[in-house]
Amino acid sequence: MHEAFAEGDTLMFDGPRNAFYLVTDERDVLFVIGGIGVTPILPMIRLAHQHGIDWRAVYAGRSRGYMPLLDEVVAVAPDRVTVWADDERGCFPTAEDLLAEAGPTTAVYVCGPSGMLESVRVARGRYANAPLHYERFGPPPVVDGVPFQLELARSRRVLDVPANRSALGVMLDRDPATAYSCQQGFCGTCKVKVLAGEVDRRGRAAEGQNEMLVCVSRAKSDRVVIDA
Known part of the structure; x- marks a missing residue:
């Protein structure tokens, strides 16, 4: 930019876009968190709590030491957060484990590794009317692509x-x-x-x-x- 623009030039910017945000009209919510996926979900948890939404969260990771901001998530409401540390449980969580507290109409928000996201997405596919919100940290797989x-x-x-x-x-x-x-x-x-x-x-x-x-x-x- 320092080579392309000079003092006095006018620049036009669009506002920030957010495609992964809490829909406060949803009153029954489950947050599924993996690793750095906590970054966008922690503010949603705090907002859900402020709005009196019936929310639960499950935070999964290799160990508690590999779960960023874990203490901050639990501090919002300890009785609403399930911590799944692989080294404590002795296994990786399945989609059924992650979605244990989600009913047929529960809105699910998930952000984490691609394997976690895909397993949750497939498992929730049976509930066509249940909201599913997610954010990827990379490009999504191409579906029904033709050359x-x-x-x-x-x-x-x-x-x-x-x-x-x-x-x-x-x-x-x-x-x-x-x-x-x-x-x-x-x-x-x-x-x-x-x-x-x-x-x-x-x-x-x-x-x-x-x-x-x-x-x-x-x-x-x-x-x-x-x-x-």
């Missing part, structure tokens, strides 16, 4: 995007400086203009008719041409 070609109009290069990879991932192979941030389709950093082709829009950030979030969205047609 397509991505043409970069400025360089006239054509990239082959396989069924199991994102367009962003393939673009980063070519140019590691490609702009991105969340890799989950809500921050909008990787949004590009679409010049030709149809887009299967999968992002949570707004995508206009001629826009594409290359971290998650894919092509409906065999080829998409973008302004990149």
Whole structure:
């Protein structure tokens, strides 16, 4: 920035986006925490407690020493927090263990390692009407992907995007400086203009008719041409 801008320049910024937040209308809530996933969930627990929400939490980790902010979580309401330390229990928790206090309509918030998140997500899939909120620390797996070609109009290069990879991932192979941030389709950093082709829009950030979030969205047609 120090090379691109000078004193007196005006910069325009969007406000911060948060796609993982407590829905205070939900009155029956279970928080499932793993490792650094405590970072976004601890403020939710405090807010839930302030709002009189019937909440419970289960915090799982290798040992208590590997569970950041554990004391702070327990301090909110010790009788509402279950601590699952693998070295004390002698095993890793299953999805059933993590969801033991969740009923068919309980709203579940989960943040932690990908294995934990996926096991909870699959287990809760049987309750179609039960809210499930989660945040990943990396790109989600590609679901129902089909291969397509991505043409970069400025360089006239054509990239082959396989069924199991994102367009962003393939673009980063070519140019590691490609702009991105969340890799989950809500921050909008990787949004590009679409010049030709149809887009299967999968992002949570707004995508206009001629826009594409290359971290998650894919092509409906065999080829998409973008302004990149």
